[in-house]
Amino acid sequence: MEEYNMTGFRKPSAKKSFSARTTGRINRSVKRATNPFYGKKGAGFIKDPERSIKNSIYHKTTTGGLSSIKSSKAEQSDDLSADEWVKVILFFIVVFIVGGFIGVTFF
Incomplete structure (x- = not known):
């Protein structure tokens, strides 16, 4: 369980980043139509509570390499x-x- 006690930066993965950006709109619409919990907040906790808790701790104690750059730009918005x-x-x-x-x- 050492992998869930990490702090600091997450290791970027080009393959996962590309996959996340290219998941098709049709795939998501089909999943939404067939699975009533798809994309709903808290559905992960219902499906697998232990995994959900570990993921939430991991995401709070680490920062992504590229996401921290993007979020700093978003905070400087001109709105x-x-x-x-x-x-x-x-x-x-x-x-x-x-x-x-x-x-x-x-x-």
């Missing part, structure tokens, strides 16, 4: 909430008005 947009717009309005006033006064 702003509605409140932040209002602040940005008000800032530009104030800068435009003050800048126009200063420009008319001094030039």
